[in-house]
Amino acid sequence: MKKLEFIYEDGAHKWAVVARDPEKPNHLIDTNEYLVLNGSEALLADPGGMEIFSAVFSAISAEIDPYTIRHLFASHQDPDVISSLALWLDFNPDLKCHLSWLWGSFVPHFGGTAETFVAIPDEGATISLGGLMLDAVPAHYLHSSGNFNLYDRKARILFSGDVGAALLPPEESGLYVENFDRHIRHARDFHRRWMGSNKAKLSWCERVSRLDIDMLCPQHGAIYRGEDVKRFINWFADLDVGSGIRD
Amino acid sequence: MDIMDDIDQISSLHRVVKANEDIKKVIRISSGVNLVALNAMLIAKRSGERSRGFAVVSSELRLFSRNLDIAMTGLGELIFSLVRDAATMQRQRQQRSHFMTVMSRNKSMRKWVEPTLARVEARMGSVEEEISRDWHKLRLQLNRVLQLCESGRSLSRSAKIEAVYGGDMSATLKQVANQIEGTVDEIFSTLKLLRMQLAE
Ligand SMILES: [Fe+2]
Ligand SMILES: [Fe+2]
Numbered sequence: 117m118k119k120l121e122f123i124y125e126d127g128a129h130k131w132a133v134v135a136r137d138p139e140k141p142n143h144l145i146d147t148n149e150y151l152v153l154n155g156s157e158a159l160l161a162d163p164g165g166m167e168i169f170s171a172v173f174s175a176i177s178a179e180i181d182p183y184t185i186r187h188l189f190a191s192h193q194d195p196d197v198i199s200s201l202a203l204w205l206d207f208n209p210d211l212k213c214h215l216s217w218l219w220g221s222f223v224p225h226f227g228g229t230a231e232t233f234v235a236i237p238d239e240g241a242t243i244s245l246g247g248l249m250l251d252a253v254p255a256h257y258l259h260s261s262g263n264f265n266l267y268d269r270k271a272r273i274l275f276s277g278d279v280g281a282a283l284l285p286p287e288e289s290g291l292y293v294e295n296f297d298r299h300i301r302h303a304r305d306f307h308r309r310w311m312g313s314n315k316a317k318l319s320w321c322e323r324v325s326r327l328d329i330d331m332l333c334p335q336h337g338a339i340y341r342g343e344d345v346k347r348f349i350n351w352f353a354d355l356d357v358g359s360g361i362r363d
Numbered sequence: 364m365d366i367m368d369d370i371d372q373i374s375s376l377h378r379v380v381k382a383n384e385d386i387k388k389v390i391r392i393s394s395g396v397n398l399v400a401l402n403a404m405l406i407a408k409r410s411g412e413r414s415r416g417f418a419v420v421s422s423e424l425r426l427f428s429r430n431l432d433i434a435m436t437g438l439g440e441l442i443f444s445l446v447r448d449a450a451t452m453q454r455q456r457q458q459r460s461h462f463m464t465v466m467s468r469n470k471s472m473r474k475w476v477e478p479t480l481a482r483v484e485a486r487m488g489s490v491e492e493e494i495s496r497d498w499h500k501l502r503l504q505l506n507r508v509l510q511l512c513e514s515g516r517s518l519s520r521s522a523k524i525e526a527v528y529g530g531d532m533s534a535t536l537k538q539v540a541n542q543i544e545g546t547v548d549e550i551f552s553t554l555k556l557l558r559m560q561l562a563e
Contacts, residue, residue: 117468166461170464170465170468173472173475174465174468174469174472177465177472177475178469178471183475202454203458203461203462206458206479206482207462207476207479
C-alpha cells in the first residue's frame with residue numbers, strides 16, 4: 117500500500133511524498149506524488165493516473181484531511197500526471213488545477229470545467245499557498261512542450277516532474293539517491309529518449325543552477341539531495357538528448 | 364455487486380449499438396423503396412392510361428418511403444442520446460468504483476468518501492432516469508414506424524392488384540410490385556425483430 121512520507125518539515129510548512137506502490141500492476145509506471153502543506157492549505161503536485169487514484173487518495177487521507185488540498189499542479193499533460201483529475205474533482209469540485217496554458221484545452225478531456233484551470237503563462241507564475249510562494253519554473257520541451265517545475269524557495273525543494281526521472285529496478289528503489297553513479301544508469305535512457313531538445317535542456321540547467329536546491333524531486337524514481345542535485349544538473353547538461361532512437 | 368453493475372452497463376450499451384445497427388439497416392432498405400417506387404412510376408407512365416392505378420400506388424409508395432425516412436431519423440436521434448447517456452453512465456460507474464476501492468482499503472476513509480459517493484450516485488440516478496425515458500420514447504416511436512409499415516404493406520398489395528390491369532406491361536409491373544413487396548416485408552420484419560429485442 118502506498119504511504120505518505122514527510123521529506124521536509126518546518127512547523128506548519130511541510131513536503132510529503134506518496135511513493136512506491138507495491139500493489140500497483142506492472143504495466144503502469146510507478147509515480148511519486150508530492151504534497152506541499154502550509155497550515156490549512158495544501159497543493160498536490162502531479163496527482164497521478166486514474167488507476168492509482170484510490171491508492172494515492174488513501175495514503176494522503178490516512179495522514180491529513182484531504183479537504184485541505186485546494187490546488188492541483190500538473191507539470192504537464194501526461195496521463196500518469198493528471199488523468200485522475202475527474203476523480204479529484206468528484207471529491208472536491210472546487211479544486212483548482214494549475215497547468216501550462218498550452219494544455220488548457222487538452223487536459224479538460226480528463227475532466228473539469230472552465231473554472232477548474234489556472235493557466236500558467238510560458239514565462240512561469242507564482243502560486244500562493246496560504247501565503248507561501250511557490251514558483252512555477254519553465255521546463256518546456258523537457259519532455260513536454262508546455263512543462264513546468266515547481267520551486268519552493270523557503271524549503272529549497274524543486275519538484276522537477278519528468279526531469280531527473282529514473283526507472284529503478286526493485287532492488288534499487290530507495291526513496292533517495294544514495295549512490296549517484298549507480299543511480300544515474302537508470303536515468304540515462306529515459307532522458308535520452310524523452311527529452312527532446314539540447315537547447316531547452318541547457319537553458320533549464322542554466323535557470324535551475326541559479327536556484328538554491330536541497331532536494332530535487334522527480335515524478336519517477338528517487339530524490340536527489342545535496343551535492344547530488346548539482347551532480348544531476350551537470351550530468352544532464354552533458355548528456356546528448358533527443359537521441360534515444362538507435363538508427 | 365460492482366461487477367454485476369458493469370455487466371449490466373456493458374449489455375445496455377451493447378443493446379443500443381445492436382438497435383442502431385438494425386435502424387441503419389432499415390434506413391438503407393427504405394432508400395431502396397424510394398428508388399423502386401420511382402422506377403414503378405416511370406414504367407406506369409410509359410404504359411399509359413391502363414396503368415393509372417399503378418401510378419397512383421407508386422406515388423403513394425414514394426410518400427411512404429419519405430415518411431419512413433423521417434421516422435427512422437427520429438429513431439436515430441433517440442439512439443444517439445442513448446449512446447451518450449450509456450457512456451456517461453459507464454464513466455460514472457467507473458468513478459464510483461474507484462471511491463468504493465478507497466473505502467474497501469480502509470473503513471476510516473468512509474467519512475471522506477461518503478459525500479462524494481452520494482454525489483456520484485445522485486448523478487447516476489438522473490442519468491438512469493434519462494435512459495429509461497429514452498428507451499420508452501424509442502419503443503413508442505418504433506410502434507409508430509411499424510404502423511407506418513402496415514400502410515406500406517397494404518400499398519404493396521395494391522400494387523400487385525393494379526399490376527394485373529397493366530395489359531401488355533402487366534408482367535413488368537408484376538415484377539416491380541413483387542420487388543416492392545419484398546422490400547417492405549424486409550423492413551417490417553427487421554423492425555418487428557427490433558421491437559421484440561427491445562421488449563426483453
Ligand atoms: Fe511525462
Ligand atoms: Fe511522467
